[in-house]
Amino acid sequence: MSSTANTTYTTFTGWVDPPTDIRPPLTENFTCSVAVIGGGLAGMATALRLAERGVDTVLLESDFCGHGAGSRNAGQLASAPGGDIQLLNLLYRKGMPAIIRLTENAAGHVESMIEKLGIDCDYEAVGNVFAAVSRGQLGRTRRIAKILRRAGAHVEEGTARELGIPHGFLGGMREIKGGIMNPGKLLRGLRSAVLASTVRVFEQSKIVDVVRGNGGVTVETPGRVILAQKVVLATNAYAGEWDITPKRLSSPMWVTEVETEPISPQRLAALGWTSRSGLITQHNIMENYRLTARNTIVFGVRQIERAASYPLPERHPDPAVVADLAKAFARRFPPLADVAIDRAWGGWIGITSTWLPVAGTVGDDVYYSLACNGHGLAQATYVGALIADRIATGITPDDLRTIWVDEPKFGHAVPMIMGRIGLRAAWTADRFNDMINGSKRHAREGFATAARGFTAPA
Numbered sequence: 001m002s003s004t005a006n007t008t009y010t011t012f013t014g015w016v017d018p019p020t021d022i023r024p025p026l027t028e029n030f031t032c033s034v035a036v037i038g039g040g041l042a043g044m045a046t047a048l049r050l051a052e053r054g055v056d057t058v059l060l061e062s063d064f065c066g067h068g069a070g071s072r073n074a075g076q077l078a079s080a081p082g083g084d085i086q087l088l089n090l091l092y093r094k095g096m097p098a099i100i101r102l103t104e105n106a107a108g109h110v111e112s113m114i115e116k117l118g119i120d121c122d123y124e125a126v127g128n129v130f131a132a133v134s135r136g137q138l139g140r141t142r143r144i145a146k147i148l149r150r151a152g153a154h155v156e157e158g159t160a161r162e163l164g165i166p167h168g169f170l171g172g173m174r175e176i177k178g179g180i181m182n183p184g185k186l187l188r189g190l191r192s193a194v195l196a197s198t199v200r201v202f203e204q205s206k207i208v209d210v211v212r213g214n215g216g217v218t219v220e221t222p223g224r225v226i227l228a229q230k231v232v233l234a235t236n237a238y239a240g241e242w243d244i245t246p247k248r249l250s251s252p253m254w255v256t257e258v259e260t261e262p263i264s265p266q267r268l269a270a271l272g273w274t275s276r277s278g279l280i281t282q283h284n285i286m287e288n289y290r291l292t293a294r295n296t297i298v299f300g301v302r303q304i305e306r307a308a309s310y311p312l313p314e315r316h317p318d319p320a321v322v323a324d325l326a327k328a329f330a331r332r333f334p335p336l337a338d339v340a341i342d343r344a345w346g347g348w349i350g351i352t353s354t355w356l357p358v359a360g361t362v363g364d365d366v367y368y369s370l371a372c373n374g375h376g377l378a379q380a381t382y383v384g385a386l387i388a389d390r391i392a393t394g395i396t397p398d399d400l401r402t403i404w405v406d407e408p409k410f411g412h413a414v415p416m417i418m419g420r421i422g423l424r425a426a427w428t429a430d431r432f433n434d435m436i437n438g439s440k441r442h443a444r445e446g447f448a449t450a451a452r453g454f455t456a457p458a
Contacts, residue, residue, distance in 0.1 A: 002260070002326040002336070008343040009316040013072040014259050014298075015184025019191070022064045025204040026224045032058045032200070034391060035219050035228035037207055039065030041376060042369055042384035043234035044190045045113075049388035051197040058226055059199050060219065062206040066187030069237065069347030073377060074257055074288045074298055075186075076128050076278040079107035079177035080153060082373030083355045085144045089151075091355070096151035098402040099356065103375070104153065105399055106382035107178040113381065114181075119189030122293040123181040128278040129165050131172040131289075133332065134437035137282035138170050145173040160446065164275025167450040168332050168443030172282075180278045180290050183377060210244045210366065217365050230391060233368040234384060236376065237348035240310045244362060246408035250350035250370050251418050252307035256317045257300035258325050258344040259292070263336065268295060270335065272450055283433075284426040286374075287328055296342070301374075302328055302430075304423050307348065317344040331434070334444050349374065351418055353410040357383055360405035367391070368408070 012018055036047045039061030047059040061067070081088055081103050089096055114123055130145075132138035141157070148155050156163075159171040195201055208220040210231060219226040237252040239245045268291065278290040289299040303321045322344045330337040350372045352358050357371035357379050367387050371379040386400040396404060434440070 002330050003340040004323050004326050007341045010345045011314050013184045014343045014345040015182050023201050023203040026202040026221050030226045032056050032228050034230045035226050036232045038234035040068040041070040042380040044194050045381045045384035046232050046234055046388045047199045048194050049385040051199045053392040055392055057199045059201045060205045061203045064203045065191040069349050071184040071187040072345055072347035073183055074290055075181045075183040077107050077178040077378050078375040079104045079175045082375035089147045100151040100153045102399045102402050104177050106378040109382040110378050117193045121181045121185035125179040126276045127174045127176050128178055129163055129172050129174045131169045131279040131281055133281055133439040136437055140282045141172040167272045167446035210242050230365045236372050237350040248353050248410040252312055252348050253351055254305040254346055255301050256321050256346040258341050259298045260296045261340045261342040262295045283430040303427055306420050312348050317346045331440050335447055357403045358405050359403055360408050
């Protein structure tokens with residue numbers, strides 16, 4: 001198993017260092033047209049689009065912009081919905097074409113934003129593969145491909161060799177749109193763009209409360225307030241800290257990512273990962289894997305930990321979870337079993353009760369969005385821009401209408417399913433399946449066959 005003896009654990013991301021130019025907190029009272037709460041992907045995208053449309057905007061962030069989960073994920077820009085595609089198709093079959101348009105447009109929006117703002121984030125438009133480690137998972141990818149293709153998604157199926165993914169996988173389905181990047185660099189570049197805009201940015205400004213009435217919405221920080229005509233809650237997993245937030249809007253989950261030590265180009269080339277596409281396995285709780293520009297492999301999730309209450313704690317990854325990820329890595333990549341885990345990080349993401357991104361209003365002056373479910377890199381950014389368009393023009397864009405909620409009422413299903421017992425059961429089921437589905441043998445045989453100059457059939 002890959003060694004974790006010298007792994008560095010961090011409370012921030014492993015992709016970049018924290019900024020050195022953190023803006024001061026709010027120190028006086030303000031009025032503004034729109035106050036955006038939360039300096040993550042959604043918040044910065046919202047504020048920047050509002051500024052582009054000439055709207056007087058204030059952005060408030062409790063730490064520094066880009067501190068949250070957006071900079072801490074695996075950096076896979078997805079073009080399909082998050083969560084279980086088969087379940088989504090069961091629940092929203094008629095709406096799937098509109099959902100796919102939203103998710104593919106979201107990936108395209110981020111690509112355009114990167115180009116427009118000139119953000120250097122190591123972006124590679126190589127797509128991402130729903131990768132199968134067993135024949136059962138291969139069947140699952142085929143069913144998902146059928147659902148997505150019927151809804152209008154751009155996908156392709158193939159063997160590991162045809163998709164250019166590592167020899168230890170049997171094959172799968174690629175989302176043609178999207179790719180991989182350094183998400184920390186993306187957040188850093190977006191932060192620079194916001195700071196250079198007309199947005200008034202206050203970092204280190206924790207919000208105490210948000211109250212509607214008295215001619216606007218009052219946003220309270222310790223000792224200071226902002227009176228805004230409209231407020232946007234762009235806090236994703238942190239959304240439950242104030243009474244004004246719709247109940248059960250978000251179930252906060254902690255996910256973990258790790259990075260290997262640098263690997264020689266020769267060893268990486270021997271993997272057969274010619275496409276460089278990111279990988280997402282088809283377990284109940286996925287494993288993700290991707291190459292980086294610094295000749296390492298970043299991978300993670302496999303276990304999810306549910307928050308017990310608000311406020312969400314700042315924390316390090318659990319060493320037991322990191323060790324479990326290292327075990328999985330050695331199983332999927334047997335030739336790299338001696339490669340050490342260099343560092344580990346994690347972040348809080350939000351899972352919605354609809355399993356889809358959601359957006360709406362409380363009254364007509366407090367907007368909220370939650371567009372994560374594991375695919376926030378694309379969708380949180382895009383939905384934030386769409387909300388800004390609606391505020392600026394009074395017109396709801398079609399893609400925003402797809403996920404718009406008229407009444408901010410959310411059910412109990414996801415909070416119950418994603419409870420600690422349910423998550424542990426899902427992990428246990430995945431490990432049992434890994435014992436009996438031949439995935440370890442498939443990986444060894446795949447690499448052994450490739451070493452002899454052949455590619456194993458799917």
